[in-house]
Amino acid sequence: MCDRLVPACKLISCHREAMPEQQFISADYFRQFAQRVLVKAGLSPGEVSDVIEPLVYASLRGIDTHGVRNFKSYYVDTIIDGSIDPQATVDVEFETPMSARANGRNGLGLVAAAWGMRLAIEKASASGIGMVSIRNSNHLGAAGYFAYLAIEHDMIGVSMSGHLYGEGTSRGMAPVFSLQPMFGTNPFGVAIPCENEPPYILDMSTSVVPVNRVEFARDRGESIPIGWCLDAEGNPTSDPATAKIYLPLGGARETGGHKGFGLAMIVEAMTALLSAGWADENGSYSQDKIAHFLGAFRIDMFREPSEFKTAMDAMIDSLHRAAPAPEHDRVFVPGEMEHETEQQRLQTGIPLIKKEVADLRELSERFDVQFELESRTQ
Amino acid sequence: MCDRLVPACKLISCHREAMPEQQFISADYFRQFAQRVLVKAGLSPGEVSDVIEPLVYASLRGIDTHGVRNFKSYYVDTIIDGSIDPQATVDVEFETPMSARANGRNGLGLVAAAWGMRLAIEKASASGIGMVSIRNSNHLGAAGYFAYLAIEHDMIGVSMSGHLYGEGTSRGMAPVFSLQPMFGTNPFGVAIPCENEPPYILDMSTSVVPVNRVEFARDRGESIPIGWCLDAEGNPTSDPATAKIYLPLGGARETGGHKGFGLAMIVEAMTALLSAGWADENGSYSQDKIAHFLGAFRIDMFREPSEFKTAMDAMIDSLHRAAPAPEHDRVFVPGEMEHETEQQRLQTGIPLIKKEVADLRELSERFDVQFELESRTQ
Numbered sequence: 001m002c003d004r005l006v007p008a009c010k011l012i013s014c015h016r017e018a019m020p021e022q023q024f025i026s027a028d029y030f031r032q033f034a035q036r037v038l039v040k041a042g043l044s045p046g047e048v049s050d051v052i053e054p055l056v057y058a059s060l061r062g063i064d065t066h067g068v069r070n071f072k073s074y075y076v077d078t079i080i081d082g083s084i085d086p087q088a089t090v091d092v093e094f095e096t097p098m099s100a101r102a103n104g105r106n107g108l109g110l111v112a113a114a115w116g117m118r119l120a121i122e123k124a125s126a127s128g129i130g131m132v133s134i135r136n137s138n139h140l141g142a143a144g145y146f147a148y149l150a151i152e153h154d155m156i157g158v159s160m161s162g163h164l165y166g167e168g169t170s171r172g173m174a175p176v177f178s179l180q181p182m183f184g185t186n187p188f189g190v191a192i193p194c195e196n197e198p199p200y201i202l203d204m205s206t207s208v209v210p211v212n213r214v215e216f217a218r219d220r221g222e223s224i225p226i227g228w229c230l231d232a233e234g235n236p237t238s239d240p241a242t243a244k245i246y247l248p249l250g251g252a253r254e255t256g257g258h259k260g261f262g263l264a265m266i267v268e269a270m271t272a273l274l275s276a277g278w279a280d281e282n283g284s285y286s287q288d289k290i291a292h293f294l295g296a297f298r299i300d301m302f303r304e305p306s307e308f309k310t311a312m313d314a315m316i317d318s319l320h321r322a323a324p325a326p327e328h329d330r331v332f333v334p335g336e337m338e339h340e341t342e343q344q345r346l347q348t349g350i351p352l353i354k355k356e357v358a359d360l361r362e363l364s365e366r367f368d369v370q371f372e373l374e375s376r377t378q
Numbered sequence: 379m380c381d382r383l384v385p386a387c388k389l390i391s392c393h394r395e396a397m398p399e400q401q402f403i404s405a406d407y408f409r410q411f412a413q414r415v416l417v418k419a420g421l422s423p424g425e426v427s428d429v430i431e432p433l434v435y436a437s438l439r440g441i442d443t444h445g446v447r448n449f450k451s452y453y454v455d456t457i458i459d460g461s462i463d464p465q466a467t468v469d470v471e472f473e474t475p476m477s478a479r480a481n482g483r484n485g486l487g488l489v490a491a492a493w494g495m496r497l498a499i500e501k502a503s504a505s506g507i508g509m510v511s512i513r514n515s516n517h518l519g520a521a522g523y524f525a526y527l528a529i530e531h532d533m534i535g536v537s538m539s540g541h542l543y544g545e546g547t548s549r550g551m552a553p554v555f556s557l558q559p560m561f562g563t564n565p566f567g568v569a570i571p572c573e574n575e576p577p578y579i580l581d582m583s584t585s586v587v588p589v590n591r592v593e594f595a596r597d598r599g600e601s602i603p604i605g606w607c608l609d610a611e612g613n614p615t616s617d618p619a620t621a622k623i624y625l626p627l628g629g630a631r632e633t634g635g636h637k638g639f640g641l642a643m644i645v646e647a648m649t650a651l652l653s654a655g656w657a658d659e660n661g662s663y664s665q666d667k668i669a670h671f672l673g674a675f676r677i678d679m680f681r682e683p684s685e686f687k688t689a690m691d692a693m694i695d696s697l698h699r700a701a702p703a704p705e706h707d708r709v710f711v712p713g714e715m716e717h718e719t720e721q722q723r724l725q726t727g728i729p730l731i732k733k734e735v736a737d738l739r740e741l742s743e744r745f746d747v748q749f750e751l752e753s754r755t756q
Contacts, residue, residue: 098506099679128476129507133680156647166696175709180700190644200647202640208633227633234703249627249634255586255605256627262568262580262712268693269534269570269578274680278689301477302511302652311656315646318544322558325612331553334640 023357023373024349027056030068033360033371040367041079043086043108050114051075054141057148059350062341063203065212066142068350069219072359074139075108084108084138090115093276097127101275104137109290113140113159116294117149124155129297133270135277136289144189144203150296151193154305158295160188162264162271164278170232173207173246173264176257179234181245184290185210186267191335193299195309197316198339206264207246214240219355227251267293349374401735401751402727405434408446411738411749418745419457421464421486428492429453432519435526437728440719441581443590444520446728447597450737452517453486462486462516468493471654475505479653482515487668491518491537494672495527502533507675511648513655514667522567522581528674529571532683538566538671540642540649542656548610551585551624551642554635557612559623562668563588564645569713571677573687575694576717584642585624592618597733605629645671727752 034052039045059067078084088107092100100119104112116132123130140146143159150157163184165172172181185205192200209228217224218240226236229243237243248260271291272278299305322331345351352360357373364371412430417423437445456462466485470478478497482490494510501508518524521537528535541562543550550559563583570578586606595602596618604614607621615621626638649669650656677683700709723729730738735751742749 094681096506096679101680128474129509131507131675131679164693164696168700175697175700175711177703177706178700178709179703182697182700190640192644192647200643202637202644204634204637204640208628225632249637250586251629251633254603255629256582258710258712259580259582259627262582265578265693265697265711266568266570266580269690273686273689273693274677276681276685276689279692297509299652301474301509302479303472303654307654308651311651311654312647314657315542315643315651318542319553319560319643322546322553322556322560325555325557328555331556332636333553333643334636 023352025068025352025360025373026349027060027346030059030350031056033364033369034071036369037076037363037367038079040369041076041086043079047086047108047111050111051108054110054114054145057145058142060342060345061338062345063142063144063338065210065216068352068360069216069356070139070141070212072363074141075110076363078138079108090134098123098129099131099133101133101135103275104134104289104292106136106138106289109138109140109161109292112137113146113161113292113294114149116292117146117157117159117296120157120294120296121150121153121155124150124296124298125153128301129295131295132293133275134292134294135272135275137292138290140290140292142189142203143187144191144201146294147189147191147203148199148201149191151191151199153296154193154299154309155296156193156299157191158188158293160186160267160271160293161290162186162268162292163290164268164272171211171244171246173248173261174230176248176253176261179230179245183207183264183268185246186264188263188267192312193305193309194312194316195306197313197333198336200312200316200333201335201338203334204249206249206260206267208249208251208260209246211246214243214246220353401730403446403730403738403751404727405438405724408437408728409434411742411747412449414747415454415741415745416457418747419454419464421457425464425486425489428489429486432488432492432523435523436520438720438723439716440723441520441522441716443588443594446730446738447594447734448517448519448590450741452519453488454741456516457486468512476501476507477509478511480510480512481653482512482667482670484514484516484667487516487518487539487670490515491524491539491670491672492527494670495524495535495537495674498535498672498674499528499531499533502528502674502676503531506679507673509673510671511653512670512672513650513653515670516668518668518670520567520581521565522569522579524672525567525569525581526577526579527569529569529577531674532571532677532687533674534571534677535569536566536671536673538564538645538649539668540564540646540670541668542646542650549589549622549624551626551639552608554626554631554639557608557623561585561642561646563624564642566641566645570690571683571687572690572694573684575691575711576713578690578694578711579713579716581712582627584627584638584645586627586629586638587624589624592621592624598731 079086088105120130146159147157173183185207187205189203223238230245231237231242232244250256270293277291457464466483498508524537525535551561563585565583567581601616608623609615609620610622628634628638648671655669
């Protein structure tokens, strides 16, 4: 396993390579620490695991841009400063046996999305399919996590998170033929169960990279490749600090940038528009908030799930047999590198960069919650 | 309208600019001609319009890669040479009130997909959502056409067409980290109705460009941009004749190629796997055929359709107000350039390149069906 993991980490640019000197936190230690911090910060105890598990999922799987890194700045800080309401409960505003739209009431996106996927799974269990659209919410972490929740029920899961700034913003995805950032990076996830292979999980921003990926490079003092972002004037940039305009997946029009842009609009329609976040009676976007979509459907609406999952294995096996390109060892399908990283990190713990350690220490002091890390040379 | 159309045609590389001397065919004249050819070629008269309308849709909307161009070589020729069975009827193999899987029995993909979307719409009308997966079929033309059929029913429509060569092929999309073509260009379409704006229609291959786009450049004696394809040895190529390896949307891994590859796998799962095309009892792909997915759901499962459609208009208006980049006049959303082209071509007719004219003349002679074109200087 390990000799396969090292090249995998090198290939996935959002995965971090182990440093010569590295600090680690085990998933369980982080869970215990984060639980105590969140309760002291005012979160309902019943919702604590909804905040923690998506972060553990991301960090264990090497999606370091969406894991422990964001615990303080995206979630705890916004609870403390009042920009998010930790007491909010999601309200269903319209419902059918297979669908619902709801108001997140400016609560934590992680909590709203977990609630939404549970409802979608419940509806799908009873009716074949469940689709839930939620307005007025906040950042939900790694979108793929929520899609992943569906697969243990022999369902295909879908998750989306949309954000459109009606009048534009200073940092985000610009439409093709414009330099005006209008969208967040509108990610979506699709998860499909397999029989013996790790689950298929595609978790993608509709921009070339998500904002967190550029922030993460900044935190590590790294440059970013040309082709990810432009600066505020529309020039290509390799400096995370000047990256303001996020290119849609595909990049320029000639290489398919209109497709990433089009996908971002679909995410917006399924999240903010189906949920009635867009638009108020004046036709404008009344809440400059994030919206979500969570969907799941039962595979046995089509065929016996174990046969389907065996066919997924067969497809993946077929792709694994495709000859690797020079300088590559093998083909990886979505979710596979992450699964291998998870197997490793369950043993080694989650490696942390300096900023993450500093964030956790600050929370430890502020909330008087004990915190110690394991430091070792890998 | 016209002064906006000209730059639009220049921007969409798959749209053709009018030549100084140009031959045109009106949509209705093509319909009449094609109808007589198809009946003489052996197609059931009841299925003729299912073959013609997707081609007219594509050609009127400037999607010249998927319109009249393919009438002879993709459809009539394959009926004549027996590689497609024009008498095939699609058989439902499993069904619920909201879903079906079916066997296309090696008939025309255009016919199977139209049948599938009608069934999906019927199921959605009765039950809220309809999803139909069809195996053992053939090329379906512009995927977006079938998604578009849903919107007049106040539904969101989805269409997909998947093709995976279990042992690889000589020309197609290669997985990231491999140079072995494994997929077709696995397109999908999503159509969303608007109130006053033209319908939102995203119609995209999961490769940077579809195979037809490269063939079309070849037919016109044009080169293709670097970034679309590699030659058989894996070198970037601008020569359509040597283009064998189609890059997934996103291009290299660093700029998101794993996303295009991941989307191609989702298309395959929804089409060939849900329909039980993959895999036979030995776990291999028994039929080296194309499979489809057609889905539609009612917007009123979430909110009042006219409110939703007004919100779509508001979103599009917001994007139209994004400042254009230098050398661009405005932002276009998916389906908008195509709508403008359609308005123009309903007046001017569909412009044809020499190869298309030759193809139609050949069919005219072979089937003894009269054929005359309007030739004029634009």
